Amino acid sequence: NAGVTQTPKFQVLKTGQSMTLQCAQDMNHNSMYWYRQDPGMGLRLIYYSASEGTTDKGEVPNGYNVSRLNKREFSLRLESAAPSQTSVYFCASSEPRGSGNTIYFGEGSWLTVV
Amino acid sequence: RKEVEQDPGPFNVPEGATVAFNCTYSNSASQSFFWYRQDCRKEPKLLMSVYSSGNEDGRFTAQLNRASQYISLLIRDSKLSDSATYLCVVTSSGYSTLTFGKGTMLLVSP
Numbered sequence: 488n489a490g491v492t493q494t495p496k497f498q499v500l501k502t503g504q505s506m507t508l509q510c511a512q513d514m515n516h517n518s519m520y521w522y523r524q525d526p527g528m529g530l531r532l533i534y535y536s537a538s539e540g541t542t543d544k545g546e547v548p549n550g551y552n553v554s555r556l557n558k559r560e561f562s563l564r565l566e567s568a569a570p571s572q573t574s575v576y577f578c579a580s581s582e583p584r585g586s587g588n589t590i591y592f593g594e595g596s597w598l599t600v601v
Numbered sequence: 602r603k604e605v606e607q608d609p610g611p612f613n614v615p616e617g618a619t620v621a622f623n624c625t626y627s628n629s630a631s632q633s634f635f636w637y638r639q640d641c642r643k644e645p646k647l648l649m650s651v652y653s654s655g656n657e658d659g660r661f662t663a664q665l666n667r668a669s670q671y672i673s674l675l676i677r678d679s680k681l682s683d684s685a686t687y688l689c690v691v692t693s694s695g696y697s698t699l700t701f702g703k704g705t706m707l708l709v710s711p
Contacts, residue, residue, distance in 0.1 A: 529702060577644055
């Protein structure tokens with residue numbers, strides 16, 4: 488009963504380093520999302536993918552790139568990490584039709600940029 | 602005006618108390634509404650959807666007022682295990698994405 492799986496769970500990066508957060512879902516959902524959550528800011532959408540082959544910017548896309556590799560996988564890449572990208576990152580998926588847009592989250596990735 | 606606004610909290614209540622959370626949204630075209638619960642250092646999880654007619658799930662009651670663009674969550678007979686942050690969630694105009702409020706923290710004490 489995996490649901491949404493994201494890796495790594497914890498990561499420390501130096502400023503300027505790059506890394507990719509991986510996400511996979513086994514619920515056959517069309518829509519996938521990457522959110523970041525910061526104290527006092529709530530969850531903010533970085534990028535989303537409404538279906539395989541499409542991606543769109545969310546509220547805070549700067550400094551990030553995404554790839555919808557296939558229906559299951561949606562990765563988030565930081566090309567040159569900055570301290571402002573220290574955050575908790577959540578991958579999520581949903582099926583817009585028929586389930587009322589219920590969104591399922593992964594367990595989160597804690598990223599620290601020093 | 603922010604898209605989704607919630608009471609800032611935290612709410613500190615004793616066990617057995619009734620507590621109400623309020624949420625307002627700015628987009629009158631919003632389609633779907635939810636309450637999510639997030640425990641400390643965990644991912645958000647769906648608590649309940651919110652329907653125009655109001656809906657109840659055990660000790661939890663959700664209400665929607667489209668005219669006032671207002672959503673509420675009432676928790677009766679609070680338990681220690683209800684301690685968490687409660688997030689109000691609204692679909693955005695694109696329907697493919699959801700907008701989250703910042704959440705209201707609830708602390709239930711013995």
